[in-house]
Amino acid sequence: MHLLADFEISFPPDEDGVDSWKDEREDYYQSCQAEFQNIISFTAQANELALKSRVCEVSPYLLILGNEPKFKITQEDLDFTDFRTIDAVDLPAVVNTVSNNRLPIEFHQRYSKIRKLRNRIIHQGAAGIGFKPNELILLLTAQYADLWPQKRFLNDWFEYISSTRFSFFHDGKWSSAGMELVEMLDVFFSALTSSQIESLTGYPKNKRRYVCLRCFSDEAIENAGGHPSSFRTAYLLNQTTLHCHLCDEQFAVNRLDCPEDDCKGNVLGTTEQHQGVCHTCGLP
Ligand SMILES: [Zn+2]
Ligand SMILES: [Zn+2]
Structure with a gap:
């Protein structure tokens, strides 16, 4: 919203409400791409944490499911946060299996889409597509509404x-x-x-x-x-x-x-x- 507002404040619509800044707005959105990518990365992280919190509600130990830690007889104290947790790709299935607080299939489809975009951004330096604010709003609004229906x-x-x-x-x-x-x-x-x-x-x-x-x-x-x-x-x-x-x-x-x-x-x-x-x- 801040990115969008910055433009609207500098390029307000005409007195009669006509929007004569379409080209300028497109140019501005082009220069916002790096920040749109950051938004996608943060969204992926936020979605992942939200899913982990639903697993934690049932039991935090479910988070280390499938990543059995190896113990030694001379083991010093272990910190729970050092254990490897479930892969992000497996989280939707775990949530919908163990939690009473299940999420709709559409949430998981969007989660997967966001996660793949994030991986491209992290590993290749770019998402490979141009983000449009309306598409981001659609994606983020739907994720928020599913996670926090209050x-x-x-x-x-x-x-x-x-x-x-x-x-x-x-x-x-x-x-x-x-x-x-x-x-x-x-x-x-x-x-x-x-x-x-x-x-x-x-x-x-x-x-x-x-x-x-x-x-x-x-x-x-x-x-x-x-x-x-x-x-x-x-x-x-x-x-x-x-x-x-x-x-x-x-x-x-x-x-x-x-x-x-x-x-x-x-x-x-x-x-x-x-x-x-x-x-x-x-x-x-
Ligand atoms: Zn009044
Ligand atoms: Zn108030």
Whole structure:
């Protein structure tokens, strides 16, 4: 998302929404190939660890299945992490045999595809194909949705941003994880298809989103010049409860029309700090 957002920020669409940067975008994606390859390598590693964790849930000793260690009578202490573990290629079959938490065959087919690409990148220095962002999004979204069906992607993404090296600079006033996210959120909701968004968040693309007033203020989005409409991370659970996918909090709301003339919002805050503040335009 960061790679995509970098381009969209420098080459925004025309006022009338026409995209006149198609050639430039293609050129940019060409120069992203090394990073796309890194993404595939990390995805392969992440998928492998996720499968190993499912095996571990049953018993960590299953991880050394088929790689019998040789013991000596004079053996010094052995460290479990030094044992050779199951080959990546065998992991899908082991997971679907020993775990109650089986993964669909399509997951394993994509896992195999990613693993082969990674091997080419590692052993030959290049994947031998040009990666397209849409194809990567399709692959990564499907893998994530199968591994983590709880649909907490925004919260996971937020936690990830809060733990990168840049998080060292998050002072909560002029720099924050939310400020990093706000630059990518629009790209996320426009680049992914409705079914992809639904598989990650539980809601289709056109489901109305609202501002979480707490996250908006805690992340100091205003200090970065961000408008509440650019940071909508909450969905209505029912008529009077809003659930923010970033902070995972639920807030009671009043269903009254926003007093602002040009705002059609009808979801107002009820907390002490945000009593009567509109969850659509952010104005009191
Ligand atoms: Zn929130
Ligand atoms: Zn409003």
